[in-house]
Amino acid sequence: MKIQKLLLLLIFIITLASCSSDDGNDIPSINDLDNGALVEIVTTADNIIFNNNLDGLLDTIVEYRDSESGSLLDDFNIYITFLDNSDNTGDSTNALVREEVLLRTVEPTEFTLGQDGFPRHNLIITTQDFLTITNNTLDGIASGDEYIVRFELVLTDGRVFSVNNTGDNGGLTSDFNIITTVQ
Numbered sequence: 001m002k003i004q005k006l007l008l009l010l011i012f013i014i015t016l017a018s019c020s021s022d023d024g025n026d027i028p029s030i031n032d033l034d035n036g037a038l039v040e041i042v043t044t045a046d047n048i049i050f051n052n053n054l055d056g057l058l059d060t061i062v063e064y065r066d067s068e069s070g071s072l073l074d075d076f077n078i079y080i081t082f083l084d085n086s087d088n089t090g091d092s093t094n095a096l097v098r099e100e101v102l103l104r105t106v107e108p109t110e111f112t113l114g115q116d117g118f119p120r121h122n123l124i125i126t127t128q129d130f131l132t133i134t135n136n137t138l139d140g141i142a143s144g145d146e147y148i149v150r151f152e153l154v155l156t157d158g159r160v161f162s163v164n165n166t167g168d169n170g171g172l173t174s175d176f177n178i179i180t181t182v183q
Contacts, residue, residue: 092140
């Protein structure tokens with residue numbers, strides 16, 4: 001019985017000593033944390049595609065924000081995904097369905113300074129752009145189909161931000177996706 005008590009005391013002391021000497025469990029201060037980046041939709045003039053003509057388009061102004069007033073942006077990538085929500089209508093057999101493809105990369109020099117001091121870009125994606133990048137035709141889209149436009153921010157330090165890694169942005173909403181519906 002005396003040996004058991006000594007053994008338990010020894011285990012307790014070893015456990016206590018190992019926990020108190022572990023410097024790897026220090027919690028960083030708020031000043032040590034990295035800042036991210038986000039995209040905000042400022043205005044949208046048009047966001048529609050028609051299934052019978054090329055007149056529709058996505059015309060929106062996006063604003064890029066980071067902790068350095070926009071100076072951390074290296075690349076602004078725009079991806080497109082086509083969702084064929086009307087399987088029995090149209091012929092999208094050759095289209096890239098549910099496959100994300102890079103439409104283009106917008107360089108920081110293509111942004112202009114917005115009225116609140118952050119970089120803005122007027123993004124225009126025509127119906128022909130949507131169709132071409134997804135290998136589709138007007139005959140392949142129908143009312144109810146959707147195109148998802150996803151933004152990806154690549155910062156000068158190599159960090160990448162998009163829909164999958166945004167957290168609390170101090171009350172700001174981040175618009176990394178825009179859905180354009182076929183009418």
